[in-house]
Amino acid sequence: MNFSRHILATLSLIPAFHAMADTTSYPLTLTNCGMEVRFKSAPNSTVTVGQSATEILYALGLADRVAGTSVWFNPVLPEFSDVNADIERIADNDPSFEAVVNKKPDLVAAQYEWHVGPTGSVATRSQFHDLGIATYIMPADCDTKDNATGGDGTRIAAFSTESVYKGINELATIFDVQDAGEALVADLETQEASAIANAESLELPEDLSAVFWFSSPDQSVDPYVAGRLGAPGYMMDKLGIRNVIQSNEEWPVVGWESIAQADPDIIVVASMDRRRYPADDVDKKLEFLHSDPVAREMAAVKNGHIIEMDAHAMSATIRTIFGLEMLVDALSTMSFDR
Incomplete structure (x- = not known):
């Protein structure tokens, strides 16, 4: 789109x-x-x-x-x-x-x-x-x-x-x-308004959950993930998706063990040109999710429910609306049979 x-x-x-x-x-x-x-x-x-x-x-x-x-x-x-x-x-x-x-x-x-x-x-x-x-x-x-x-x-x-x-x-x-x-x-x-209407038409399962991973100082350390009240929280709210991260911090650091225990149905990973941290590279994120012995056992990874999103859309900007559209488009192609 x-x-x-x-x-x-x-x-x-x-x-x-x-x-x-x-x-x-x-x-x-x-x-x-x-x-x-x-x-x-x-x-x-x-x-x-x-x-x-x-x-x-x-x-x-x-x-x-x-x-x-x-x-x-x-x-x-x-x-x-x-x-x-x-x-x-x-x-x-x-x-x-x-x-x-x-x-x-x-x-x-x-x-x-x-x-x-x-x-x-x-x-x-x-x-x-x-x-x-x-x-x-x-x-x-x-x-x-x-x-x-x-x-x-x-x-x-x-x-x-x-x-x-x-x-x-x-x-x-x-x-x-x-x-x-x-x-x-x-x-x-x-x-x-159009993006919200399209989100409502998806009829996603009521108990769907997600985590938004922005970056990490290193692939092996705890990631920066989206708190519940920021721009990703806005997107999840419009889709009726539960954020497994309940912190009010904008981008709290949460351990992979805790995230894996919550076992989100969807993982949204940030794609960016910035290279301040190794995990800014979306390919490094995907490599970690599929190879780490803890992360690879999550349902989202096993089911291929990983969505790439522009990092700038995860911030509170005009691109947040574009991010909602991107999320709706990606979810429309996924099956969540329970």
Whole structure:
């Protein structure tokens, strides 16, 4: 399935919304992830720290305002490959503070608070603000989430795609392109409703269970798997699937013995270009599942119920909706006779 076709359709609709959308009155003040941010005018130059912010700005028609990108998991959506090729990728993973500042941006747009937050791995928001550089963190990473717990944070309530739509609308307001924001959100809402309807039509067994494996520092050590309240939890909820991991942490570390004891019916493994850890490689994940004496005994492995999914879809982004579609398509081809 071409998951990006909807974005292309959205871009073609933008002119029709122009007369309907409001315009931004500057100076603009927003409360973003607990911090007040102020914009005297629409940013002319932005550095993105995270693929989610990058692709949303592209989808809003703002590629010409992006001076540099960083933190990539998967290839950019196909319709943005040409514009993305002309924009400097500062780093595949975390950029340095100096590398970001050297691009002289008006705005740093981040996907994760742990990159640009109170203890940011790139810098704190105050460090950027002291240089006159505004910051914006995607609400999907802080709404319903406590990032002060360390690691990837802990969800205090279930992720909702409303937080993704909120981020789109706020970025559209910051850049005074509300028409594009309205069109993009409307299209994604339609796509989400369609995916949920298709999920409901599958009539899966009521007691179906799953685990989402993102990565591991090494194949032989405990994996990072999805907690129950993040983006994978949203997908499983829409499909009526039980997550065998009941932690509220975004990506807790859980032992294979515990996962094997829960014996999930489905294993969803992340596919990514990133190579921070050996198990980032999806082929290494599959090799482990089929060769490890504990993992290979799980029902999902024996029955071939292993699904590959873009890692970026497992994060709280516009691609989460694409991930739901991907999951529905894969499950429609599987048999779960008990």
